[in-house]
Amino acid sequence: MKRRTFMSCLGCGAVATVATQTRLFPPVINSLQNAFALGEPKELSSMEARHYKKLPAGGIECGICPRHCQVTDLERGYCGSRENQGDVYRTLVYGKPCSLNIDPIEKKPFFHFYPGTQALSLATAGCNVNCKFCQNWEISQSRPEQTENIDLSPQAVVDLAVQRQTPNIAYTYSEPTIFFEYMYDIAEAGHKHGLRSVMVTGGYIEQEPLRLLIPHLDAIKVDLKSIREDYYKTIVNGELKPVLDRLVQMKKSGIWLEIVTLVVPTLNDTDAEFRDLANWVKVNLGADVPLHFSQFYPQYLLKNLPPTPQATLEKAYAIARSEGMQYVYLGNLPGHPTESTYCPQCNAMLIERKGYRITQQNLVGNHCPKCQQVIPGRF
Amino acid sequence: MSKVVVVKYIGDQRNRPLTQSEYKMLLTAALHTLSGQSDLAAAARRYLPGGVVGMKTNCLAHRLNSTPLALADALTAILVSAGFKEKDVVVWERSNRELASAGFTLNVSGAGRRCVGTDANVTGYSDEFHSSGEVNSLVSRILTEIVDVNVNVPVLKDHSVAGLSAGMKNMYGAINNPNKYHGNNCDPYCAHVNNLESIKSKNRLTVIDAVRVQYNGGPGYAEDYLAYYNGLVISDDPVAADRIGFEILEHLRAINGQPTLERAGRPVRYLASAEKLGLGIADINKIELRVIMIDKNGRESAGELLE
Numbered sequence: 001m002k003r004r005t006f007m008s009c010l011g012c013g014a015v016a017t018v019a020t021q022t023r024l025f026p027p028v029i030n031s032l033q034n035a036f037a038l039g040e041p042k043e044l045s046s047m048e049a050r051h052y053k054k055l056p057a058g059g060i061e062c063g064i065c066p067r068h069c070q071v072t073d074l075e076r077g078y079c080g081s082r083e084n085q086g087d088v089y090r091t092l093v094y095g096k097p098c099s100l101n102i103d104p105i106e107k108k109p110f111f112h113f114y115p116g117t118q119a120l121s122l123a124t125a126g127c128n129v130n131c132k133f134c135q136n137w138e139i140s141q142s143r144p145e146q147t148e149n150i151d152l153s154p155q156a157v158v159d160l161a162v163q164r165q166t167p168n169i170a171y172t173y174s175e176p177t178i179f180f181e182y183m184y185d186i187a188e189a190g191h192k193h194g195l196r197s198v199m200v201t202g203g204y205i206e207q208e209p210l211r212l213l214i215p216h217l218d219a220i221k222v223d224l225k226s227i228r229e230d231y232y233k234t235i236v237n238g239e240l241k242p243v244l245d246r247l248v249q250m251k252k253s254g255i256w257l258e259i260v261t262l263v264v265p266t267l268n269d270t271d272a273e274f275r276d277l278a279n280w281v282k283v284n285l286g287a288d289v290p291l292h293f294s295q296f297y298p299q300y301l302l303k304n305l306p307p308t309p310q311a312t313l314e315k316a317y318a319i320a321r322s323e324g325m326q327y328v329y330l331g332n333l334p335g336h337p338t339e340s341t342y343c344p345q346c347n348a349m350l351i352e353r354k355g356y357r358i359t360q361q362n363l364v365g366n367h368c369p370k371c372q373q374v375i376p377g378r379f
Numbered sequence: 380m381s382k383v384v385v386v387k388y389i390g391d392q393r394n395r396p397l398t399q400s401e402y403k404m405l406l407t408a409a410l411h412t413l414s415g416q417s418d419l420a421a422a423a424r425r426y427l428p429g430g431v432v433g434m435k436t437n438c439l440a441h442r443l444n445s446t447p448l449a450l451a452d453a454l455t456a457i458l459v460s461a462g463f464k465e466k467d468v469v470v471w472e473r474s475n476r477e478l479a480s481a482g483f484t485l486n487v488s489g490a491g492r493r494c495v496g497t498d499a500n501v502t503g504y505s506d507e508f509h510s511s512g513e514v515n516s517l518v519s520r521i522l523t524e525i526v527d528v529n530v531n532v533p534v535l536k537d538h539s540v541a542g543l544s545a546g547m548k549n550m551y552g553a554i555n556n557p558n559k560y561h562g563n564n565c566d567p568y569c570a571h572v573n574n575l576e577s578i579k580s581k582n583r584l585t586v587i588d589a590v591r592v593q594y595n596g597g598p599g600y601a602e603d604y605l606a607y608y609n610g611l612v613i614s615d616d617p618v619a620a621d622r623i624g625f626e627i628l629e630h631l632r633a634i635n636g637q638p639t640l641e642r643a644g645r646p647v648r649y650l651a652s653a654e655k656l657g658l659g660i661a662d663i664n665k666i667e668l669r670v671i672m673i674d675k676n677g678r679e680s681a682g683e684l685l686e
Contacts, residue, residue, distance in 0.1 A: 072540075072599055074439055078559060141559070142555065143555070145498050146498070
């Protein structure tokens with residue numbers, strides 16, 4: 001609002017109320033929004049957070065992510081979505097999604113997890129890192145007062161997924177670690193109704209909450225943003241090592257895992273980095289873990305950089321394949337042959353994709369129809 | 380050389396919240412001394428030449444330890460006497476909820492002084508990012524679009540991360556993502572927040588309420604760690620004002636058995652960073668400090684910063 005408009009409110013009859021939210025950012029809510037009455041701004045959640053401890057000298061220490069924010073009364077952690085209220089740490093976003101969509105599972109992306117199915121996808125405001133290239137910064141870098149939220153209990157999410165016949169629920173867009181309690185309770189309730197849950201995360205989560213969460217999840221996609229610690233420090237505002245540790249933990253747990261790396265021109269696009277990243281994944285997670293390289297588009301704080309050239313992505317693909325990775329994909333290049341899944345044994349086309357659409361599905365169960373090679377994943 | 384004025388009330392009933400008239404006495408004396416002008420209107424106009432004046436409060440700790448309504452009312456009265464229209468004074472904070480909880484009456488549509496949070500539907504944050512160093516933030520539209528100049532009216536208190544919470548730290552309440560900038564004891568982030576052009580160019584005066592100081596356990600309310608200083612710190616240099624606030628805070632900590640902020644693990648380095656950015660003076664040897672004691676009849680006498 002411009003000053004003149006604000007000052008002209010003198011005679012417009014509007015009454016200021018104790019509102020808790022602004023209408024800052026257009027919510028990333030599609031037509032499903034119409035299923036709910038947004039109505040007046042709602043109160044934030046006051047549910048007690050999990051995974052924190054009270055400090056002897058007052059204040060609390062959050063244990064949900066490796067930051068271990070120490071937070072005194074009335075202050076919030078780095079994520080902006082958890083607040084100390086009288087030395088009780090509370091999540092402000094439980095049951096308060098700001099984004100809700102039905103997406104193809106390929107959009108997450110998961111390419112080896114029930115291809116062609118849909119996922120009821122949701123997010124709340126907040127994030128525990130601050131990537132300069134964030135595509136969803138309007139919600140991830142906002143506090144919950146700044147987004148337009150709806151009230152949706154875990155059971156209501158499950159009911160909606162059942163009603164819309166989406167077999168998957170995806171926790172995505174921002175960073176689900178910061179709405180851990182909400183995600184956990186939805187996933188737990190979803191399993192009781194036969195719904196699968198998938199987490200789309202940066203992997204910057206502590207070991208114990210992840211251990212407790214994994215039994216309620218069915219797949220995890222991790223954004224491994226780089227294999228360089230310095231990149232995590234300067235571009236992500238996080239740390240690499242805990243992410244690598246969690247990736248190993250996820251793999252050992254047996255949960256389905258896919259990895260995505262956004263290739264940002266001049267920042268993480270050298271041959272050496274592609275090689276090191278692919279090699280780390282192969283050695284620590286296995287050659288059969290799907291590895292996606294995605295194209296960057298200028299966004300948020302990196303509007304000065306160009307989109308990733310297709311040739312750079314193709315180079316990443318070639319290097320990862322030469323390092324022995326069996327399922328390498330290029331993202332945000334609709335129609336490119338590397339969107340499709342090929343048999344690593346006989347090179348037969350197994351799943352053909354055009355963007356998020358599946359145009360051919362030749363798998364028989366989880367086998368290649370030609371050579372009977374077993375294809376890893378959940379099909 | 381920057382000038383800072385500290386005014387202390389030494390009336391007959393010390394150690395209580397001050398009234399609007401008492402605050403007005405302190406503000407009047409401080410503005411005269413700071414500006415060197417004998418006319419109050421001219422003194423106020425020296426820093427706030429005209430237009431719409433913002434008054435950024437600190438209402439985090441609700442009614443228990445926030446910018447006092449009496450102080451905001453006294454400052455408003457002075458601005459009105461200096462020729463400002465009351466409707467051109469905007470008391471603001473990041474949220475309506477915080478303002479209301481501190482005792483302010485919200486008002487965007489009625490006559491009289493405006494009072495509104497950035498989160499109100501009529502305001503919000505800038506569309507574009509404002510950047511300085513590692514700080515990239517959306518800034519309250521109250522500051523970027525509605526007010527022409529701003530008076531920063533924080534309370535002096537301890538902060539569990541920053542060490543010192545006074546004027547500069549209060550401007551975290553003007554950006555959309557303050558939670559991202561608390562690392563390393565807010566250094567250099569606090570300096571860079573105040574170096575955002577929209578903040579730097581509009582902040583003309585800092586009035587730190589140091590009547591009752593939360594010398595430990597802040598920024599929330601902790602009743603075991605409250606001490607009365609009975610004063611205001613006023614300057615047109617935001618760094619120098621905070622530097623003097625820092626001296627008061629450390630003094631109150633020391634006489635109440637608390638370690639220095641440095642020893643407590645929250646060194647206040649952001650003042651030096653701010654000086655390096657050219658935002659003001661952090662070196663106390665380069666600050667011209669005037670301390671005025673005022674009795675209940677408004678009589679002034681020279682005083683010491685720390686007693």
